[in-house]
Amino acid sequence: MANTLLGERGILGVFVMLPMQVSAEDFPTFITGLRALKNFGGAVVSMPHKIATANLIDELTPEARLVGAVNVIRRNGDGCLIGTMLDGEGFVSGLVAAGHCVKGARILLVGAGGAASAIAFALAKHGCASLCIQNRTLDRASALSERVRHAYPHLEVSTAIQATSHYDIAVNGTSLGMKADDDLPISKSFIGCCDLIADCVIAPEMTKLLQEAANQGKAIQTGVPMLAAQMALMLAFMGAE
Incomplete structure (x- = not known):
């Protein structure tokens, strides 16, 4: 769905969404790695990682803070990870x-x-x-x-x-x-x-x-x-x- 939208906008290739399967045990290490990945723009977070993500990233939007969970994050140029909740x-x-x-x-x-x-x-x-x-x-x-x-x-x-x-x-x-x-x-x-x-x-x-x-x-x-x-x-x- 994401890549279809990117294609319709003419920016598929500039951006692409890839599936990544991560265990709960390895998830904190995975998040740390995302900070260092300079061509990482953001990620959609699915179950069962939404609550854990809120405790592992640097900044939450007011919506994510109220809910206590995150379902999408972005990486700023300085490696800071920011999360929100849109579910x-x-x-x-x-x-x-x-x-x-x-x-x-x-x-x-x-x-x-x-x-x-x-x-x-x-x-x-x-x-x-x-x-x-x-x-x-x-x-x-x-x-x-x-x-x-x-x-x-x-x-x-x-x-x-x-x-x-x-x-x-x-x-x-x-x-x-x-x-x-x-x-x-x-x-x-x-x-x-x-x-x-x-x-x-x-x-x-x-x-x-x-x-x-x-x-x-x-x-x-x-x-x-x-x-x-x-x-x-x-x-x-x-x-x-």
């Missing part, structure tokens, strides 16, 4: 472009990692009526809820699902769905309590969660619009204009 705005932009409304919506968010955190703050910023955050580790869900509540004190934020709960939008902000044998992040029975099921997983585009939701006649949103909405912003941040 949240990208997710909301993708929803709006598809004709869905965040303002006034009751939303369930599954996950409390870097992407989920960014989405939580963006949903609050864009005026959702309530936000329920679920995570396999309750402490992380509670911590994210407190941070969102502190930034948006008038928003109804919780970590508890009631028996009568109904949500306009349910969001998978976890990596569940990337592997064929992953559990569903939202149970089959609870999908029926949600009008729209949105996933942040990009590959496969049609996850088991979305397929199940479609089978139940629910509206769905894949993870691709979130990335597409961000890509031009990411390239601009990295200096590829």
Whole structure:
């Protein structure tokens, strides 16, 4: 997607995006190496490195500082690495472009990692009526809820699902769905309590969660619009204009 945009702008070759697979164990060393790579302009950071990146680079934008995670970095000429977070705005932009409304919506968010955190703050910023955050580790869900509540004190934020709960939008902000044998992040029975099921997983585009939701006649949103909405912003941040 990035290289297609660079080609359309006539600057593919001046800039090119390459995939780099790095283990969590080697990630700090990898970041150190990027400082020394003089023809490195920037990088898009994916799971599971978004939170770690925020603690390894030199400077964070206000958005990244609020979320505590980074999904794109750039290298200045002096080797300084600066990071921002665009997952949240990208997710909301993708929803709006598809004709869905965040303002006034009751939303369930599954996950409390870097992407989920960014989405939580963006949903609050864009005026959702309530936000329920679920995570396999309750402490992380509670911590994210407190941070969102502190930034948006008038928003109804919780970590508890009631028996009568109904949500306009349910969001998978976890990596569940990337592997064929992953559990569903939202149970089959609870999908029926949600009008729209949105996933942040990009590959496969049609996850088991979305397929199940479609089978139940629910509206769905894949993870691709979130990335597409961000890509031009990411390239601009990295200096590829």
